[in-house]
Amino acid sequence: MAGGASSRIYEGAGLKLMLPSWLVIGIFLLAPVAMMAVYSFLTKEFRGGVIWEFSLAAYDQFFFDRGLFGDEAPTIEWTYIGIFWRSIWQAGLATLACLLIGFPTAWFIATRDPKTRSIWLFLVTIPYWVNLLIRTVSMKFLIRDTGPLNEFLLALGVIDEPLGLINTNFAVQLGLFYSYLPFMVLPIYAAVERYDFSLSEAAADLYSGTWTTLRLVILPVVKPGIVAGCILVFVPSLGAFLAPDLLGGAKTFMIGSLIEEQFKGSAGNWPFGAAASMILLTIVMCVLLVYARNQNKGETR
Amino acid sequence: MTSPDIAVAVDRVIKRYGSVTALHGVSLDIRENEFFTLLGPSGCGKTTLLRAIAGFEDVTEGRILLKGQDLTGLPPHKRPVNTVFQQYALFPHMTVTENVMFGLLRKGWSRPEAERRVRDVLHLVQLSDFAARKPGQMSGGQQQRVALARALAPRPEVLLLDEPLSALDLKLRQAVRMELKALQRETGIAFIFVTHDQEEALTMSDRIAVMSAGRVQQVGSPREIYEAPVNRFVADFIGETNLLDVAVQSISAGQANVLLPGNHPFTCPAAAVVEPGAGHLSVRPERISLCPEDQGHLRATVTGHTYLGTDIQLHVVLVDGETMSVRLQNAETTLVPDTGSVIGLKLETGAARLLAD
Ligand SMILES: Nc1ncnc2c1ncn2[C@@H]1O[C@H](COP(=O)(O)OP(=O)(O)OP(=O)(O)O)[C@@H](O)[C@H]1O
Ligand SMILES: [Mg+2]
Secondary structure: OOOHHHHHHHHHHHHHHHHHHHHHHHHHHHHHHHHHHHHOOEEEOOOOOEEEEEOOHHHHHHHEEOOOOOOOOOEEOHHHHHHHHHHHHHHHHHHHHHHHHHHHHHHHHHOOOHHHHHHHHHHHHHHHHOOHHHHHHHHHHHHOOOOHHHHHHHHHOOOOOOOOOOOOHHHHHHHHHHHHHHHHHHHHHHHHHHOOOHHHHHHHHOOOOHHHHHHHHHHHHHHHHHHHHHHHHHHHHHHOOHHHHHHOOHHHOOHHHHHHHHOOOOOOOHHHHHHHHHHHHHHHHHHHHHHHHHHHHHHHO | OOOOOEEEEEEEEEEEEOOEEEEEEEEEEEEOOOEEEEEOOOOOOHHHHHHHHHOOOOOOEEEEEEOOEEOOOOOHHHOOEEEEOOOOOOOOOOOHHHHHHHHHHHOOOOHHHHHHHHHHHHHHOOOHHHOOOOHHHOOHHHHHHHHHHHHHOOOOOEEEEEOOOOOOOHHHHHHHHHHHHHHHHHHOOEEEEEEOOHHHHHHHOOEEEEEEOOEEEEEEOHHHHHHOOOEHHHHHHOOOOEEEEEEEEEEEOOEEEEEOOOOOEEEEEEOOOOOOEEEEEEEOHHHEEEEOOOOOOEEEEEEEEEEOOOEEEEEEEEOOOOEEEEEEEOOOOOOOOOOOOEEEEEEOOOOEEEEEO
8 A cells, every 4th residue: 555666666676585474484384284285185094194095085074974884875964063153153252252341441551641551551461471271271270160269259158159160151251252352452452542533523523422433433443453353363262272172061162172182192083183174274264355355345445 | 791793702711731721811702704813823722722612622711602602511512613623634434425424414414415515515625526535545635625524514603723724735725725715705604713824814814813822912803913913922923023122202192202223213103001111112124115324213234135035135233233124025126235334224104013022
């Protein structure tokens, strides 16, 4: 968008200067994805690993049920589609929760005076200096039936028996929410910080009350930040396996855990894990494409 | 107190920000259908006053009346005034049409009516061809006109403009001045216009309030302000002037008898408050003519000149060491005296005025 002239200056040097980024993208992004794609079309080896023989078995197993011995007429296999659907649902809820809490938080920080802003931002990021695994385990200890939360409430007499939070969808939600909240707060903060508050004054001047201004002016203007935040929360939530593993039970099994299991120990099925990953990747790509399409439409109009 | 043809009455308004007092008891009456300008140097409280009228700032003391109705406590979105913001504050995600329609829809106009009004207003500001553009795709001058259209569309009782021309280049600014003035005539509502550019104020306004340090110094027509400034601040701020220390001998019926440097007696109009003693004489540089050294009111030595295009500015020093400047029109026949030569200066009638501090 900015400066057509400067982009022309860099055009010639462009290819050479871009080489490092292409190398990084190639080695760390394209190569692994390509390997994953290839593995998903290979035959599984029972002790983990693959046999180099083309096969569609992994995708077949994902979508179709052919009975115990594989000789019945294929019907749709709902198990894995169900897990995917539940994961999307869980990730969507977590994204919504992060948005509802993250937006006011970001707004609050961005409207403080510039000196205190950095302190607030620092406070938001402090918990994330600790490893995700440790935080998730801590969460488990906090909310389990004999943990401090329940003991505190029991001691106060607010509840008569432990809440039984662990191994529920709610616990998974809490875990996801806590894991990814800053990914929502930071992009929205960046957008709100750039927001020109004279736009709100202009809206008020033109007979618009507070909520109308929020809906018609503020939200549309900071939308890029909101969308970025939602993507940054939704995508990792979708593939998360720590929170569902540690805080959820068998009923809250998510894609991340499904994929993780296929590569763990000797019980796994590498082609199937690779196929599930490819399907997950496709879903994420679709979400991003829809976003990119909208973004372009907004700019060219 | 408020007669029916007063659009906005500002009544002893005081505004404090903590320990800073931005407005020290400002009172003004702005008439219906008038182009009223708030003029003053940076930080004198113009924006604060405008924002108080729009409702963005609460006043600490005093009140503001709109057509006789007290606005105190009314939030901005309930005040029937609209603002053209200094940086325009156009909604970047909306087209020109949507921007202009915003206030109409919020005010409860039906969509067809609003659409018709938007077309009319865009026609008025000559932007009909840009209706579908977004503000980011327009030049500064075009954006300024969108801001104007957006503020005018809902038919406000009063239009507030905070230095709306400051983002434009000189040529465009001069063209837009006239458009703005014509627009005010056409719409028939009061414009309250903020500027720190005295030329802008003089060319556009019906009346001007000159402000300094949170106080109104003088209210009057451009001519009154320029030709009959009440004090040194106004004389100095509006246009260029020479301020001479003189001895005041007597004042009667608004006329003062003074002794000019070099002890030449001189009679001139005096601002009401001046008393005999020492005073300041304001002399406009373009109202002085040159003459042989013994025939003028003042005797001066030329120290140099500056070429200004339309004019030539002559720098002189008086016998008592005070410096003055004299404007000579840059005509073919103009003779510029040499540096170092001694000349006489003749003050034209009405050129000089005795001022209070
Ligand atoms: N929010 C605020 N907090 C504290 N002081 C303020 C605030 N807004 C304005 N002031 C002070 O009030 C005084 C008047 O400010 P104002 O913005 O009205 O000046 P102005 O005449 O519009 O100047 P300019 O021509 O530079 O726009 C200034 O001294 C300014 O520092
Ligand atoms: Mg200002």
